[in-house]
Amino acid sequence: DAGITQSPRHKVTETGTPVTLRCHQTENHRYMYWYRQDPGHGLRLIHYSYGVKDTDKGEVSDGYSVSRSKTEDFLLTLESATSSQTSVYFCAIGQRAYGYTFGSGTRLTVV
Amino acid sequence: AQTVTQSQPEMSVQEAETVTLSCTYDTSESNYYLFWYKQPPSRQMILVIRQEAYKQQNATENRFSVNFQKAAKSFSLKISDSQLGDTAMYFCASQNAGGTSYGKLTFGQGTILTVHP
Numbered sequence: 001d002a003g004i005t006q007s008p009r010h011k012v013t014e015t016g017t018p019v020t021l022r023c024h025q026t027e028n029h030r031y032m033y034w035y036r037q038d039p040g041h042g043l044r045l046i047h048y049s050y051g052v053k054d055t056d057k058g059e060v061s062d063g064y065s066v067s068r069s070k071t072e073d074f075l076l077t078l079e080s081a082t083s084s085q086t087s088v089y090f091c092a093i094g095q096r097a098y099g100y101t102f103g104s105g106t107r108l109t110v111v
Numbered sequence: 112a113q114t115v116t117q118s119q120p121e122m123s124v125q126e127a128e129t130v131t132l133s134c135t136y137d138t139s140e141s142n143y144y145l146f147w148y149k150q151p152p153s154r155q156m157i158l159v160i161r162q163e164a165y166k167q168q169n170a171t172e173n174r175f176s177v178n179f180q181k182a183a184k185s186f187s188l189k190i191s192d193s194q195l196g197d198t199a200m201y202f203c204a205s206q207n208a209g210g211t212s213y214g215k216l217t218f219g220q221g222t223i224l225t226v227h228p
Contacts, residue, residue: 096214
């Protein structure tokens, strides 16, 4: 979707290295979300943000941190990547009742 | 906490036929929203249809319709006149209408639908 972009689209990294994924939106949405998608689990919430510098944990937040210094940018950081964090990561924006708009996802492989 | 369950990991249908994907959910909230998302091989997540729990009428969007059974906490998706482009992973999701959940979506595990020519 044109209103939300994720970078990079693909990334391969080594175990133990830090990794940062970026989400950028042009819709001025207050709420932003990071999800991971794994087979058999669907999408699970990692962290979310309800405003600049306002973030909170989701159901699978261990090993991840986030930052939001501007309305348009929401960063997801893996402090020290592990193989269990190999996944597809989605950023989303949206308000209650109308569903989310998703980015195109980042496929992260930790080797 | 909300939970969403999709018990059919994979389904297949012939082109032009009708298929129904199942979804059950659990929530303690009295008001909430339900969604079906489609994820084609491109990986993009696309909203297919949404239902407001306080509305008894089942939502319809062209060839897509839902059967919403609130008492049974069931929310199935019916696809009529299936097309090859309907081949995708389908996710059911729920969202509380109030409280402090900031609009978080809870997803099911997904159902892979294959439409055969």
